Amino acid sequence: MLDEMLIYEILSVVEEIPEGQVATYGQIAKLIGRDKNARLVGKVLSMSQFYGQYPCHRVVNHCGRLVPGWHEQSFLLCQEGVVLKSNHHVDLKKYQWNC
Template identity: 50%
Template sequence: MDEQFAYLVLEIVAEIPAGKVATYQQIARLAGKERHARQVGNIMSHASFYGDYPCHRVVNHRGETAVSWPEQRGLLEEEGIVFDSKGRINMRIYQWEI
């Protein structure tokens, strides 16, 4: 894993405010590597090795949480994010805009 890219991604994730979410592709674009959304996902899954980051605020482009992390939804709901009946976040309302 490119550690320089990982730290840049985590710095960006640290800026996502409570009550907002960003997508993997959005983070990759902000980090200057728009086609590396999967790498961003990989970094999120290993973020605890680097410190404490609000990785729960990163979702896919459909507003869905990580299948392998059932606690993610509860963390987002604690911040006031509402899910629809299909378990998705309305990205027009909750997506972080820089």
Template identity: 50%
Template sequence: MEEIPAGRVASYGQIARLIGLPAHSRLVGRVLSQAELYGDYPCNRVVNHSGALAASFAAHRKLLEAEGVEFRGERVCMKKHRWEC
């Protein structure tokens, strides 16, 4: 996740594919939900495939907006901000 540049987002599925577990995007989400136990990672740069934010992460939107990420309603504008890895 440290490789995802500021102002860009990746999906849980993208991360799962990058680590060689393409069918395990939910596992990626679960691991990221506990990332604070393991260090300081930019987990705010990971959203679901449609740009929806994690419901349990209250500061998610504020952190993304601070990096210049735009929203369409409640979802990240994925066409503009998706990280192409």
């Protein structure tokens, strides 16, 4: 169940991702103590505009893939110095946040 406290807990982790780095949905879920809830993180991020400005563009899937259809994500990451691999993927070995 989504409650405000959980939403802000997820968004506060997203806020910590440094510029020029990315985190995965699963990584964020693990950081809040909900290892199996990567999809919940995705759901919260899809609603983040209702809670303020957060760097959601820094979150990718477990393979480093960008959000399909969100073309601004690649632009925002490139602005921060993240070089994309082919097929709109981020090299997690190079850019993943080591938290």
